[in-house]
Amino acid sequence: MQKITLLMSTALMSGLGSVAMADDHNKELHFIMCGGEVRAADQAVVDQFIADYPGVSVNLEAVPWGTCQDKSLTLAAAGDPPSIAYMGSRTLRQLSNNGLIVPANISPDVKYQDGVLNTVTIEGTEWGYPHAFSTKALYLNCDVIESSGQACEGPQTWDEMYEMARTVKEKTDAAGIGLAGKDFDNTMHQFLNYLYSNGGVVIDPVTGESRLDSAQTREALEFYGRLADVAQDGPTAWERDQLRDLFNDGRIAMYVSGPWGYGQHNEDINQRVAPIPAGPSGESGTILITDSIVVFKGSGHEDLAHELARRITSGDSQYDLDSSWGLTPILDYEAMGWTDVFYTDGIWPNFTATISTGGPEPLLEDFKSLQSVFTNMVQGVILKDDTVDNLVTIAGEELDEAL
Amino acid sequence: MIRLESLNVGELSLDKLVLNEESFVAGGRKRKRSVLSEKWFAFFLIAPSVFFLLIIVAWPLAETLRLSFMKAGLGGEAFVGFENYQDLLESKKFHQTVIRTFYWMFLSVSLKMLLGLIGATLLNAAIPGRALFRVLIMPPWVIPIAIGCVGWLWLYNGQFGVLSGVGQQLGLLDGPHEFLAHKKSAFYSAVVTDVWVGTPMVSLFLLAAMQGVNRDLYEAAWVDGAGRWYRFRRITIPQIMPVIVTMALYSAIFTFNSFDIIWILTQGGPRGASTTLIVDTYKVAIGNYKFGEGAARVVVIVMLLGVFASVYMLLLGKLLRKYGTK
Numbered sequence: 001m002q003k004i005t006l007l008m009s010t011a012l013m014s015g016l017g018s019v020a021m022a023d024d025h026n027k028e029l030h031f032i033m034c035g036g037e038v039r040a041a042d043q044a045v046v047d048q049f050i051a052d053y054p055g056v057s058v059n060l061e062a063v064p065w066g067t068c069q070d071k072s073l074t075l076a077a078a079g080d081p082p083s084i085a086y087m088g089s090r091t092l093r094q095l096s097n098n099g100l101i102v103p104a105n106i107s108p109d110v111k112y113q114d115g116v117l118n119t120v121t122i123e124g125t126e127w128g129y130p131h132a133f134s135t136k137a138l139y140l141n142c143d144v145i146e147s148s149g150q151a152c153e154g155p156q157t158w159d160e161m162y163e164m165a166r167t168v169k170e171k172t173d174a175a176g177i178g179l180a181g182k183d184f185d186n187t188m189h190q191f192l193n194y195l196y197s198n199g200g201v202v203i204d205p206v207t208g209e210s211r212l213d214s215a216q217t218r219e220a221l222e223f224y225g226r227l228a229d230v231a232q233d234g235p236t237a238w239e240r241d242q243l244r245d246l247f248n249d250g251r252i253a254m255y256v257s258g259p260w261g262y263g264q265h266n267e268d269i270n271q272r273v274a275p276i277p278a279g280p281s282g283e284s285g286t287i288l289i290t291d292s293i294v295v296f297k298g299s300g301h302e303d304l305a306h307e308l309a310r311r312i313t314s315g316d317s318q319y320d321l322d323s324s325w326g327l328t329p330i331l332d333y334e335a336m337g338w339t340d341v342f343y344t345d346g347i348w349p350n351f352t353a354t355i356s357t358g359g360p361e362p363l364l365e366d367f368k369s370l371q372s373v374f375t376n377m378v379q380g381v382i383l384k385d386d387t388v389d390n391l392v393t394i395a396g397e398e399l400d401e402a403l
Numbered sequence: 404m405i406r407l408e409s410l411n412v413g414e415l416s417l418d419k420l421v422l423n424e425e426s427f428v429a430g431g432r433k434r435k436r437s438v439l440s441e442k443w444f445a446f447f448l449i450a451p452s453v454f455f456l457l458i459i460v461a462w463p464l465a466e467t468l469r470l471s472f473m474k475a476g477l478g479g480e481a482f483v484g485f486e487n488y489q490d491l492l493e494s495k496k497f498h499q500t501v502i503r504t505f506y507w508m509f510l511s512v513s514l515k516m517l518l519g520l521i522g523a524t525l526l527n528a529a530i531p532g533r534a535l536f537r538v539l540i541m542p543p544w545v546i547p548i549a550i551g552c553v554g555w556l557w558l559y560n561g562q563f564g565v566l567s568g569v570g571q572q573l574g575l576l577d578g579p580h581e582f583l584a585h586k587k588s589a590f591y592s593a594v595v596t597d598v599w600v601g602t603p604m605v606s607l608f609l610l611a612a613m614q615g616v617n618r619d620l621y622e623a624a625w626v627d628g629a630g631r632w633y634r635f636r637r638i639t640i641p642q643i644m645p646v647i648v649t650m651a652l653y654s655a656i657f658t659f660n661s662f663d664i665i666w667i668l669t670q671g672g673p674r675g676a677s678t679t680l681i682v683d684t685y686k687v688a689i690g691n692y693k694f695g696e697g698a699a700r701v702v703v704i705v706m707l708l709g710v711f712a713s714v715y716m717l718l719l720g721k722l723l724r725k726y727g728t729k
Contacts, residue, residue: 098476098477100477183672236584237560237583238584246562366692368691379672383674
């Protein structure tokens with residue numbers, strides 16, 4: 001009897017052991033990659049990670065930006081979180097406040113550019129591994145501008161920019177500038193480029209209070225409204241990436257975009273890049289946006305997810321991504337001992353010089369409400385629904401409510 | 404009883420059958436048992452449907468009602484009483500959305516019914532190639548809405564779209580016109596697309612109804628000298644009125660809750676110009692994760708549709724009595 005019991009116990013234990021072993025060696029990390037595609041630089045890291053951890057697999061799911069963040073949030077809220085996700089850093093406050101993600105564990109050896117870590121830091125805790133950084137500049141289609149009888153030189157001030165756009169509009173079939181005003185996040189981003197180039201602030205970094213209702217915002221919004229008069233018809237139907245098609249087609253003389261835009265424009269276009277012109281109350285600036293790798297709580301293998309996040313965001317792999325995708329360098333590679341970096345010449349100074357004068361994408365828990373505050377305000381001035389003064393006052397009140 | 408046995412409806416039914424056989428012979432108390440058994444048997448037969456309805460209709464409705472009294476988001480929920488409803492009542496934007504939704508529904512359904520009636524009449528006429536036309540009217544209805552809407556997005560595009568291009572060629576437009584970028588044109592463009600999608604179904608149902616009208620009525624009227632318009636007005640319309648009314652109500656409810664067309668074309672913009680209640684609810688509940696506020700909107704939608712349907716059925720009864728149909 002004792003033998004039988006012993007045999008049964010042994011069989012049971014070995015069975016459980018097998019299950020445990022199987023569990024340990026058959027882990028799947030669900031990795032949601034916002035942006036609709038997996039970039040070669042990231043894929044290479046994932047492949048190496050899988051090779052280094054036998055039995056561990058990574059289910060890489062590329063989801064377009066329009067639905068990606070909602071998908072990750074919904075999965076997490078429903079109790080089936082992805083292990084790891086690449087998302088806009090603007091979602092971090094919502095995710096962390098609701099206990100859906102765990103803090104990042106960034107190595108002190110990784111040297112980020114100034115301001116980058118601020119985009120993932122909430123009350124002293126870093127919640128994401130910054131992975132993609134973008135700043136913006138003004139692209140000029142010199143063929144169009146010169147056909148209007150003007151020299152193709154980047155405007156330094158808003159007045160110069162408006163005059164250039166107005167002349168193009170009057171003297172050619174093209175619009176002076178391409179403006180974004182659609183119900184989409186980059187409408188807010190586009191406006192913030194002007195606000196930060198005019199010394200404006202959205203949220204006070206010290207007090208955390210709204211500072212949107214200001215003279216700088218009024219000047220920026222008024223200028224956006226003036227630009228709408230010399231822009232393509234109906235900016236409220238366009239988002240930034242669609243403006244690229246108009247630029248390529250010679251239908252707009254200029255528009256604001258990130259460094260990746262240069263490689264996406266037709267080769268036969270005589271293009272030029274310039275910093276975003278300065279407003280009357282500020283100096284040339286830009287919005288500083290990062291996307292981050294976040295590790296979700298409750299996947300059961302957070303340690304592996306942290307390891308994958310660290311690998312993807314550090315050193316060679318990060319440099320590969322930045323240089324191959326035309327991203328603003330997120331790490332201070334020179335401080336980390338790199339020489340002959342890709343961003344010291346060409347168009348790059350237009351994107352790196354404004355980092356110090358740029359402003360962050362505001363971090364709010366309800367980032368959709370933040371987006372609608374800006375979209376309402378910008379669409380209001382484009383459609384001439386209300387006065388600039390009223391629109392800014394209303395936006396300030398709405399932001400106070402959202403905070 | 405014998406008929407049931409021949410149907411061979413299973414063990415339970417056969418038991419009942421024996422019982423019923425006995426009760427038929429003995430009568431009295433056993434007869435009562437047999438009636439109860441038949442009742443329970445009927446309940447048993449409808450139980451799956453009832454269970455199904457409870458799961459997919461009653462439970463979500465009850466849960467939505469409960470949620471509407473909560474402040475609910477990603478982080479959990481807390482009871483707030485009628486606060487969500489109070490916010491809606493005090494919101495000018497919400498009132499505008501309600502009015503806009505009814506206007507959207509009225510305009511779209513009216514056009515669908517009018518064009519559907521015209522289409523059905525034409526398709527019912529003895530014209531060459533009638534069968535082909537009946538097939539050609541189908542695509543807007545049968546192709547996936549998302550694909551149809553993408554086509555309309557292209558048509559409405561000011562820079563590359565056909566409508567703007569033709570408008571400029573004909574001298575109707577000074578330059579490129581973005582139909583979805585301006586408040587009025589965005590709203591009416593969405594209406595046009597909704598009508599495009601919904602009209603074929605109305606046409607086909609009305610056509611089927613027209614084909615069911617007794618030809619003798621037309622012949623008798625023709626013998627009496629009635630003209631085409633008179634026959635249409637006094638024979639066709641009254642005869643198909645029940646279908647017209649049913650289709651109008653059906654279409655109204657669908658149009659009221661139409662989400663995909665608006666979402667794909669305008670996402671409710673610009674500045675809320677094409678936001679209807681269902682789009683607003685989606686934005687609040689799913690877009691902003693304010694589940695409690697979204698649930699309150701759903702309850703309001705159900706109530707509004709309930710009131711609308713009741714008033715409609717009341718008027719319908721009067722209308723049907725006027726036309727002498729039941």
